[in-house]
Amino acid sequence: MNDLIIYNTLTRKKEQFIPINYPHVGLYVCGPTVYGDPHLGHARPAITFDILYRYLQHLGYKVRYVRNITDVGHLENDADEGEDKISKKARLEQMEPMEIAQYYTFRYHDSMRLLNVKNPGIEPRASGHIIEQINMIEEILKNGYGYEVNGSVYFDVEKYNKKYNYGKLSGRILEDLIANTRDLDGQDEKKNSFDFALWKKASPGHIMRWPSPWSEGFPGWHLECSAMSTKYLGEEFDIHGGGMDLQFPHHECEIAQSTAANGKESVKYWVHNNMITINGQKMGKSLGNFINLEEFFTGSHKLLEKSYSPMTVRFFIMQAHYRSTVDFSNEALQSAEKGMARLITATETLNKLKPSDKSTVNINELKDKCYQAMNDDMNTPILISHLFDGVRIINSIDAGTESISGSDLDLLKKIYNDFVFEILGLTSEQAKGNNLAFSGVVDLMLNLRMEAKARKDFRTSDKIRNELQALGIIVKDKKDGFDWEYNG
RNA sequence: GGUCGGUUGGCCGAGUGGCUAGGCAUCGGUCUGCAAAACCGGGUACGGCGGUUCGAAUCCGCCAUCGACCUCCA
Numbered sequence: 026m027n028d029l030i031i032y033n034t035l036t037r038k039k040e041q042f043i044p045i046n047y048p049h050v051g052l053y054v055c056g057p058t059v060y061g062d063p064h065l066g067h068a069r070p071a072i073t074f075d076i077l078y079r080y081l082q083h084l085g086y087k088v089r090y091v092r093n094i095t096d097v098g099h100l101e102n103d104a105d106e107g108e109d110k111i112s113k114k115a116r117l118e119q120m121e122p123m124e125i126a127q128y129y130t131f132r133y134h135d136s137m138r139l140l141n142v143k144n145p146g147i148e149p150r151a152s153g154h155i156i157e158q159i160n161m162i163e164e165i166l167k168n169g170y171g172y173e174v175n176g177s178v179y180f181d182v183e184k185y186n187k188k189y190n191y192g193k194l195s196g197r198i199l200e201d202l203i204a205n206t207r208d209l210d211g212q213d214e215k216k217n218s219f220d221f222a223l224w225k226k227a228s229p230g231h232i233m234r235w236p237s238p239w240s241e242g243f244p245g246w247h248l249e250c251s252a253m254s255t256k257y258l259g260e261e262f263d264i265h266g267g268g269m270d271l272q273f274p275h276h277e278c279e280i281a282q283s284t285a286a287n288g289k290e291s292v293k294y295w296v297h298n299n300m301i302t303i304n305g306q307k308m309g310k311s312l313g314n315f316i317n318l319e320e321f322f323t324g325s326h327k328l329l330e331k332s333y334s335p336m337t338v339r340f341f342i343m344q345a346h347y348r349s350t351v352d353f354s355n356e357a358l359q360s361a362e363k364g365m366a367r368l369i370t371a372t373e374t375l376n377k378l379k380p381s382d383k384s385t386v387n388i389n390e391l392k393d394k395c396y397q398a399m400n401d402d403m404n405t406p407i408l409i410s411h412l413f414d415g416v417r418i419i420n421s422i423d424a425g426t427e428s429i430s431g432s433d434l435d436l437l438k439k440i441y442n443d444f445v446f447e448i449l450g451l452t453s454e455q456a457k458g459n460n461l462a463f464s465g466v467v468d469l470m471l472n473l474r475m476e477a478k479a480r481k482d483f484r485t486s487d488k489i490r491n492e493l494q495a496l497g498i499i500v501k502d503k504k505d506g507f508d509w510e511y512n513g
Numbered sequence: 514g515g516u517c518g519g520u521u522g523g524c525c526g527a528g529u530g531g532c533u534a535g536g537c538a539u540c541g542g543u544c545u546g547c548a549a550a551a552c553c554g555g556g557u558a559c560g561g562c563g564g565u566u567c568g569a570a571u572c573c574g575c576c577a578u579c580g581a582c583c584u585c586c587a
Contacts, residue, residue: 420551424544
């Protein structure tokens with residue numbers, strides 16, 4: 026249980042995972058900003074940290090998993106006058122801001138359910154924690170690391186950096202930031218361009234606004250995560266996750282805020298997943314390769330040759346290490362789809378295996394390798410490669426070229442149940458067996474085919490096979506019978 | 514321009530100073546009435562140039578190339 030190693034962005038090293046309050050683990054992950062449909066970029070962190078959550082639980086930790094919903098928009102860089110993303114969308118569609126946020130929150134939940142991503146224990150909304158954010162700003166002001174200008178409050182990075190180290194997470198040095206500053210609009214209120222907003226006074230047209238000691242306005246970007254993680258996980262907690270693109274400035278600012286408010290660092294392990302590319306290119310709206318999850322599941326995007334099931338997307342993401350970029354292409358997705366089908370079929374074959382007196386295969390070694398892979402910074406591709414080695418073992422036992430003892434068979438079943446379904450979170454999407462009448466009819470047809478084969482009536486047997494195949498039923502002959510799969 | 518991270522065989526994608534990653538595709542074989550499935554086996558690698566080393570794809574340097582971030586974009 027103490028063998029888990031994870032890569033900590035803060036130290037840029039793999040470190041042994043030791044929770045602050047064993048056996049409890051606090052896990053905070055940056056969730057979506059709900060102003061648009063969930064896309065591949067949302068799937069990657071959701072799945073990465075779903076696996077971490079599942080694995081920690083599997084190891085016996087009691088995990089409190091917090092994943093926020095950002096429904097207080099963030100200022101938009103290229104919008105005129107720093108407009109709130111959610112309120113902008115609201116005006117465009119003539120809806121209430123909260124209506125937009127609610128709609129896309131449901132859309133996000135729907136996609137997560139399809140991807141078999143477990144619900145977090147707490148899913149706090151930024152809009153529901155305005156008071157906590159205001160309190161945090163007051164703490165920061167009290168400690169002297171913030172200043173108010175015209176109803177807005179900014180974080181004093183330069184002062185903070187004199188005592189602490191601003192830039193430690195992303196490897197930035199304040200002097201470089203000063204040297205590289207660009208000219209941006211609306212910077213004149215700040216002492217320094219790299220200062221960031223804790224509270225913004227709302228412009229007259231800004232719909233989302235709350236009262237505060239400083240102005241009617243809205244909280245700054247990075248504050249919600251600091252306030253909500255502190256509220257639910259405490260001033261110090263174990264793991265904070267999110268996409269690599271959030272390292273700077275978002276997570277850097279979170280560190281600064283928490284440290285400035287509480288006087289100490291809040292996060293022990295920072296974990297970041299890498300990004301997704303499509304056909305080798307960054308995914309972006311302007312590049313026309315922006316594919317949302319629903320388009321994947323239905324195959325409706327023009328770059329997709331076919332639809333890809335949620336489990337295919339999940340499996341594909343897990344076949345790459347979470348700290349590597351992963352490139353989506355039709356060819357790669359289709360090979361993942363086939364590979365996963367083979368893995369899932371093997372788990373079904375496993376349940377039909379008959380034990381022998383003794384084993385000719387080493388199941389304990391397989392188990393150890395699986396744990397070693399997961400313990401080594403959640404190396405799911407290596408885990409999957411071991412599971413495929415196991416597939417060969419399962420099929421060989423089924424074919425009679427290897428044998429397995431009863432106790433080894435039980436262990437093998439446990440390994441596959443634990444790793445394939447519980448930890449990797451795959452589910453069988455194959456429809457076989459869902460309907461007793463349906464599978465009964467297929468079995469009946471295939472028994473008739475067996476009889477036809479027995480009397481060498483191959484015209485009839487081939488006709489049955491071909492017509493079943495046309496209906497999506499794949500017939501697999503075995504030595505002493507048959508098996509089949511339905512991909513409807 | 515700055516910081517960081519990549520560049521692996523037909524495609525995807527791990528890993529390691531010398532010992533088969535794995536998947537998909539492909540080729541040969543076994544099985545089969547045929548096919549499929551399954552099993553066995555084969556081929557194709559480590560961006561370029563130098564250096565360290567008995568030995569580097571793995572360490573170092575330079576170059577090329579791709580990507581992320583660089584203050585309000587999850």
